[in-house]
Amino acid sequence: MCFVELVNLSHNYNGQEVLRDLSLSISKGEIFAVIGPTGAGKTTFLRIIGLLEVPSAGEVYIDGKRVPRSGKERLRMRRRMSFIHQKPQVFNLSVYDNIACGLRWRGEDKNRVAEKVDHILEVVGLKEYRNRNAQTLSGGEVQRLALARALVLEPEILLLDEPTANLDPIAATEVEEIIMRIAKQRNTTLLMATHDMSQGQRLADRIGVLFSGKLVQTGNPIEVFHSPCNQDVARLVGTENVLEGVVTANKEGIATLDISGIAIQAVSDSSVGKEVYACIRPEDITLLIADTSQPPAIKSSARNCLRAKVIHIAHLGALSRLELDCGFRLVASITRISAEELNLQMGKEIHAIFKATAVHIIERKSREWQDVLIP
């Protein structure tokens, strides 16, 4: 059942197109994450659904009803949802009054307000701050206050704009847990904008990818992360290797590609002569030290084994990111411990191994949407 529906939505802001011709249906209880680079229009997308902004063109339907552009009915619809902004603002009132505002505006009676607010204070762990002025809270506490203020309204639709962007990892996990638990309990429809890809992957039922105001791909997290529809989405979801190539052979669904003169194999139906992008996630590449004059002796199910030379190493916490030269530039990601065990250094000759299934093929289509969008 379709609960939130956007039809041909476009929005201009100061003469600039922020959203263009966006259509989307979201069902009740669904968790939908919109990802995209900064400035792609994620916040505007949420603000329009949250009825904070009137779109320049197109319609929003909520629960089957068209949302009017102003008036009482719009207010009534807005009161069925709540919005947590990226940088939450507190009112210069006590923590209690901050949370009670929304309920009072809805005309709830005093005892019910007190009951609900005290309950939610406990849920988010702000009970002992009840009577403090909200402006004395720390960043993490403000985020939890914002969460309480939104959840206490028991919204049917909860909109979250980068809900954990300003939090440390532990606090972020806590906030995520509270949101997910309550959303599941109440069958809340959740829409969130995030640039944290793993958050989108972890929490969402469905992901939409927004690029320069256009929804270029929607699908479940696995589809979006493993089968990005174009090279920009591929880069956005962390596929660092997006290689240009041509299909030179295709035998029973295994295509052979020519990438800068090197042959690699991929599972794909693309026919011979097609110009394609080969996308390989860095963590799908295994490295092996071997006598580089011969192919490695170890048997492997991986079809691709390329000679490579390490040209750059960067240690990122528990992982190491390696840039390899194997006729083309290839980025691989391995644990730091393995990197040390393999004694990897700049200039070292190794083998890079990856499966044919690890290569995702995108056919190089006309780039019309990009020509329009990217100035």
Place this chain on the structure above:
Amino acid sequence: MAEIERGVIQAVHLLVSLDREVIEISARSLWISGISCLLSSLICLPLASLIHFHNFRGKRVLINIIQTFFSLPTVLVGLFVFVLFSRTGPLGELGILFTPTAMVIGQVILVSPLLLGLTISALSGVSREVVDTAISLGADSFQVIWLVLKEARYAVLAAVIMGFGRAISEVGCAIMVGGNIKGFTRTITTAISLETSKGELELSIALGIILLLVALIINVALNRLQQR
């Protein structure tokens, strides 16, 4: 020098003994300026919200004009009210010239631009994000305005007190439209003006001290509020 010394001693005596005339004049001053300030607030706070929350052509110009009227000369307001309510004037039939009512009207006109301008700038101090937050939590337009006024309460209060200060300290308008009638329209400032010209420095100095005391009390109260 000796005159001033005598004046201060006399003033202290008048104050300590709660001289009836001094008390009466002071109370009238506080009363008239208080009413003016209250009326002006009732007009200006909603009006300021209206101007702040609406975008229209010439808004910037309007605010500039309002700010220009901050320095409206008191005698000019006095002249305007005098002409309006004088026997041959357009509202002469009301017969309120030389009454406290006329003084209140004059002070409202005098104080309103100040209150209006300062309230608009107080409201501008509340960020767009706070307004957005309120809207997204389900506030209707009236609830948004009320919340923003509450958010800006200290700055709004400061504006009201500034207005009161201007009302109680002005003399030009009060003397022109009030007439400084003893026991009826005589206020602190008009009394000082008259007594001084009569050479009665003691009463003048006593009233001057009271005026400053009122200002002091208001300031202390305001500071207390802002520190909370």
